[in-house]
Amino acid sequence: xxxxxxxxxxxxxxxxxxxxxxxxxxxxxxxxxxxxxxxxxxxxxxxxxxxxxxxxxxxxxxxxxxxxxxxxxxxxxxxxxxxxxxxxxxxxxxxxxxxxxxxxxxxxxxxxxxxxxxxxxxxxxxxxxxxxxxxxxxxxxxxxxxxxxxxxxxxxxxxxxxxxxxxxxxxxxxxxxxxxxxxxxxxxxxxxxxxxxxxxxxxxxxxxxxxxxxxxxxxxxxxxxxxxxxxxxxxxxxxxxxxxxxxxxxxxxxxxxxxxxxxxxxxxxxxxxxxxxxxxxxxxxxxxxxxxxxxxxxxxxxxxxxxxxxxxxxxxxxxxxxxxxxxxxxxxxxxxxxxxxxxxxxxxxxxxxxxxxxxxxxxxxxxxxxxxxxxxxxxxxxxxxxxxxxxxxxxxxxxxxxxxxxxxxxxxxxxxxxxxxxxxxxxxxxxxxxxxxxxxxxxxxxxxxxxxxxxxxxxxxxxxxxxxxxxxxxxxxxxxxxxxxxxxxxxxxxxxxxxxxxxxxxxxxxxxxxxxxxxxxxxxxxxxxxxxxxxxxxxxxxxxxxxxxxxxxxxxxxxxxxxxxxxxxxxxxxxxxxxx
Numbered sequence: 229x230x231x232x233x234x235x236x237x238x239x240x241x242x243x244x245x246x247x248x249x250x251x252x253x254x255x256x257x258x259x260x261x262x263x264x265x266x267x268x269x270x271x272x273x274x275x276x277x278x279x280x281x282x283x284x285x286x287x288x289x290x291x292x293x294x295x296x297x298x299x300x301x302x303x304x305x306x307x308x309x310x311x312x313x314x315x316x317x318x319x320x321x322x323x324x325x326x327x328x329x330x331x332x333x334x335x336x337x338x339x340x341x342x343x344x345x346x347x348x349x350x351x352x353x354x355x356x357x358x359x360x361x362x363x364x365x366x367x368x369x370x371x372x373x374x375x376x377x378x379x380x381x382x383x384x385x386x387x388x389x390x391x392x393x394x395x396x397x398x399x400x401x402x403x404x405x406x407x408x409x410x411x412x413x414x415x416x417x418x419x420x421x422x423x424x425x426x427x428x429x430x431x432x433x434x435x436x437x438x439x440x441x442x443x444x445x446x447x448x449x450x451x452x453x454x455x456x457x458x459x460x461x462x463x464x465x466x467x468x469x470x471x472x473x474x475x476x477x478x479x480x481x482x483x484x485x486x487x488x489x490x491x492x493x494x495x496x497x498x499x500x501x502x503x504x505x506x507x508x509x510x511x512x513x514x515x516x517x518x519x520x521x522x523x524x525x526x527x528x529x530x531x532x533x534x535x536x537x538x539x540x541x542x543x544x545x546x547x548x549x550x551x552x553x554x555x556x557x558x559x560x561x562x563x564x565x566x567x568x569x570x571x572x573x574x575x576x577x578x579x580x581x582x583x584x585x586x587x588x589x590x591x592x593x594x595x596x597x598x599x600x601x602x603x604x605x606x607x608x609x610x611x612x613x614x615x616x617x618x619x620x621x622x623x624x625x626x627x628x629x630x631x632x633x634x635x636x637x638x639x640x641x642x643x644x645x646x647x648x649x650x651x652x653x654x655x656x657x658x659x660x661x662x663x664x665x666x667x668x669x670x671x672x673x674x675x676x677x678x679x680x681x682x683x684x685x686x687x688x689x690x691x692x693x694x695x696x697x698x699x700x701x702x703x704x705x706x707x708x709x710x711x712x713x714x715x716x717x718x719x720x721x722x723x724x725x726x727x728x729x730x731x732x733x734x735x736x737x738x739x740x741x742x743x744x745x746x747x748x749x750x751x752x753x754x755x756x757x758x759x760x761x762x763x764x765x766x767x768x769x770x771x772x773x774x775x776x777x778x779x780x781x782x783x784x785x786x787x788x789x790x791x792x793x794x795x796x797x798x799x800x801x802x803x804x805x806x807x808x
Contacts (some may be wrong), residue, residue, distance in 0.1 A: 230387040234635075235266075235553070236347050236546075236550075238552060239546065239549045239553055239559065240546065242549065242559050243363070243366070243545060243546065243549050245481025246324050246327075246328070246363070246367075246562065247324075247367070247371070248563075249270075249323055249324045249327045249328075249562055249563075250320030250321065250323050250324050250367060251323055252316075253316040253317070253318075253319035253320040253323065254316060254317065254319075254321070254323070254324075254371075255316075256312060256313065256316035256320075257313045257314075257316035257320055257371075257372050257373065258318035258375045259266060259306050259371070260309045260312055260316065260373055260637060261313060261373075261375060261376035261380065261531070262375065262376065262379055262380070263309055264306050264310060264313075265306055265376065265379070265380040265384070266383075266384060266532075267309070268306065268527055269301050269524075270298075270302055271299060271302040272301060272307070272520055272523040272524050272527070273520060274295050274298055274299045274302065275299060275382045276516045276519035276520040276523060277295060277516055278292055278295050278296065278299065278515065279515070279516075279591070280515045280516030280519060280521050281535065283297075283515060284514070284515040284516070286353070288532070291423075293307060308413050308762055313372060314518070317367065317368045317369070317371075317372055317654065318368055320367060321363070321364050321367040321368045324363065324367055325360050325361065325363060325364065328360050328363070328560070328562060329356055329360050329553055330550075331561075331562050332355065332356055332360070332558035332560060333356065334560075335556060335560055336352065339740040340419075340633075340634050341445075341632045341633070342633055342634050343709075346557065347800075350435055351553060351555055352555070354560070355551065355552055355555050355556070358546075359548040359549075359552050360550075360552075362544050362545050362547070362548035363545045363548065363549075364770065365538065365541030365542075365544060365545065366374075366541050366542055366544075366545035368541075369538040369541050370535065370538040370539065370541040370542045370545075373531065373534040373535040373537075373538050374535050374542075376531040376534065377531040377532050377534070377535040379553060380528075380531045381399070381403045381528050381531055381532060382394035382400075382801045383508070384398035384399065384524055384527060385400045385403065385528060385529045387524070388520075388521055388524050391520055391521060392513065392521055392677050393515050393780070394497060395494055395498075395525075397496065398490070398493055398497065399490070399493060399494075399525075399528045399657050402486070402489070402490040402493065402529075403490070403528060403529065405486050412555055429648075434537075435458065437662075438454050438458065445516070449770075458617040459757075464648055468694045472543075472544070473540075480663065483532070483536040483537075484533065487526075487529035487532070487533050488530055489583075490525065490528070491525045491526055491529065494521055494522065494525040495522060495525065498513065498518045498521055498522055501513045501518070502518065505666060509606060509623060511583060512587070524713065540675075548569045553641075557699055559595035573593060574644070574653075575642045575649060575653060575657055575738070576642045576643070576646055578608065578738065578767075579608040579609040579738050579739070579768050579769045580608060580642040580657060580738040580739040580769050581605075581606060581607055581608040581630065581640075581641075581642055581643070581769065582605070582606040582639075582640070582641060582739060582771065583604070583605050583606075583638075583639075583640040583643075583767060584602065584603065584604040584605075584628075584638065584639045584640070585603050585604075585633060585637055585638050586601050586603070586636065586637040586638065587599050587602040587603070587604070587625070587636070587637035588600055588601060588602075588635055588637055589624050589625075589628055589629060589636075590637040591619070591637070591774060593672060596626045598621045599621045599624055599625060599628070599635065601637075601793075602621075602625065602637075602793065602794060603793065603794065604629075604794055606771060607771055608642070608770060609763060609767060609768065609769055610770070610785065611762070611769075611770050611772075611773070611781040611784065611785065612770065612771050612773070612781040612783060612785050612786070612787055613773075613774055613779060613786040613787070613790075614626075614771060614772065614773040614786075614787050614794075615774065615775075615780055615784065615786050615787065615788045615797070616788055616789040617659070618790045621789065622743070622773035622789075623662070623663060623743050623773060625773075626660065626662075626741045626742075626743050626771070626773055627662075629645055629646075629661075629771070630658055630659075630660040631654055632660065632770030633651075639717060641654075641657075641739060642738075643660065654755050656737075657737055657739060658738070658739045658740075658741065659732050659737035659739070659740045659741065659743075660733055660739055660741045661725075661728055661729065661732055661740075661741070661742045661743060661745060662743050663747070664743050665713075665724060665725065665727075665731075666715055666716075667712055667715055667716035667719070667724055667727060667728070667729030668714065669711075669712070669713060669714050670711065670712070671706075671708065671710060671711050671712070671753060672692075672697065672701055672707075672708045672709070672710055672727060673685075673688055673708040673709055673711045674710060675712065675716075675727050675731065676691055676692055676697070676708070676727060676730045676731050676734065677731075677734070679691075679731035679732060679734035679735050680732055680734040680735060683734045687733050687734060688708070688730075688734070689708065690733075691731070691733035691734050692730045694729075694730070694760035694763070694764060695726045695727070695729040695733060695757065695760055695773050696726055696757050696760065697726045697727055697730050699726075699753065700726075701784040719777070720748065721747065722747070722748035722749045722753070725744075725745060725746070725749075725758065728762070729745060729757065729760075733760075733764055737768065738768055738769065739768070739769045739771075740765055740768055740770045740771070741771050742761075742770070742771070742772045742773070742788070743772075743773045744773060744774055744775065745757070745761065745774075745779075746758065746774070746776055746779055747775075751778070754776070754778060754779075755778075758778075758779060758782055759796070762782065770783070
């Protein structure tokens with residue numbers, strides 16, 4: 229429990245520390261209520277004097293022009309201040325959310341891919357979008373209201389005490405009741421908001437996972453069952469959201485009740501004084517003084533009521549911050565400069581040799597070792613096939629060599645340790661094509677150009693021809709401009725691989741790691757694709773994980789897993805024409 233309280237306080241300090249990233253707009257939003265409160269005192273004084281002179285003293289309206297003009301000026305100034313405060317709060321909140329999203333996105337990019345793989349993509353998406361957006365209400369509404377509530381009621385009570393000490397004392401005694409009841413309601417609101425934020429994260433992860441496996445669920449006949457589970461999860465989120473709103477509305481009603489009682493108490497005191505039933509003043513209560521107290525009575529409680537009305541924004545923001553802390557482990561320091569990994573070596577020009585020793589890679593939970601003490605050595609410019617049955621660790625080895633999976637042991641590229649190579653240099657010189665390459669929503673041409681965004685149409689078409697993409701694209705109505713869905717929806721598995729190969733051909737890597745590049749291809753197409761691949765990889769280092777004996781024979785040299793070690797298996801090289 230003590231740890232929970234300590235963590236909650238740390239999260240509260242972190243959230244409050246985000247204020248400095250709101251810049252001058254947020255500072256304007258925090259100062260506007262205070263200046264408006266000072267102007268309100270002058271406005272109430274002028275209005276009470278106007279009515280007192282016009283009604284009590286019978287001063288002609290024509291003689292009150294100066295007070296009327298001053299009152300109108302103060303009213304206009306308060307309107308402009310309110311508008312400036314709203315705009316400033318919105319701009320400051322947007323600055324904070326942008327800075328936070330950048331920090332979280334940087335965290336996603338700097339973490340190892342295994343870190344992201346261990347967390348539901350739906351939960352990460354919810355963190356970047358919904359949980360960050362939940363801070364909007366805190367900085368836009370609650371924080372300015374909290375600043376006003378901390379200063380203005382006391383200032384108004386002091387000003388009222390200068391006019392009538394009984395009214396001022398009444399303000400000082402009744403105003404603190406609102407924060408007390410607000411805190412009591414806040415405990416319940418906080419718990420409900422945390423449950424609602426947790427339910428939202430679970431629903432997002434559930435929906436993203438089911439959407440990703442929609443085809444598999446449909447083939448297994450689980451569509452209706454999963455739809456019912458999604459409906460149940462959505463209904464749970466709806467109930468939790470309504471519970472948060474119910475507490476917020478209930479707390480607002482209670483606070484409005486106590487504020488109304490305070491205003492009624494001031495009105496009763498002033499009325500009884502004028503009727504002579506209360507005689508606490510030697511010279512009586514003037515009309516101007518009584519009107520000033522009555523005008524100020526609602527405004528003494530208004531800042532507290534405003535803060536109470538937005539207290540659920542604070543509870544929602546704290547619940548979102550708690551979810552961010554749980555998901556990311558630590559909350560980002562927005563003021564810290566991003567530290568680039570130390571670069572200790574520079575890759576040599578030309579094809580890169582590959583040396584690995586004592587490679588050990590386990591599953592993310594550490595329950596099973598996938599690779600155990602694997603050694604590997606490939607000369608610069610060599611073309612090597614990596615053979616072995618499914619599940620032996622071929623894909624894991626390629627991911628480790630590409631720096632996409634954590635593990636023990638050493639990996640040297642061109643004699644330089646993998647850990648000492650800068651990320652940009654690594655991705656520029658090393659190309660990795662997984663078993664399931666990802667295609668994005670767009671045209672086939674767009675997906676190929678993703679390999680090098682500055683490539684011209686002629687270069688894209690040449691890459692498509694080398695990867696045999698044009699063999700199926702020419703049969704489509706729009707050719708390379710045919711749109712495809714997320715993850716290549718609309719294309720077969722072999723067609724997706726060819727598009728991904730064409731994307732690779734727009735780059736200039738020195739080391740190429742391919743995982744089953746000819747999967748799902750018929751023998752004739754496989755031979756054509758391999759012809760283009762061998763032409764492209766001339767003068768480059770190539771390592772291909774494959775089940776295809778044809779691919780292994782064409783590359784000439786094979787490595788096979790045997791007793792957990794890689795053993796070279798020489799193969800007779802075959803001619804491409806014969807293979808076709």
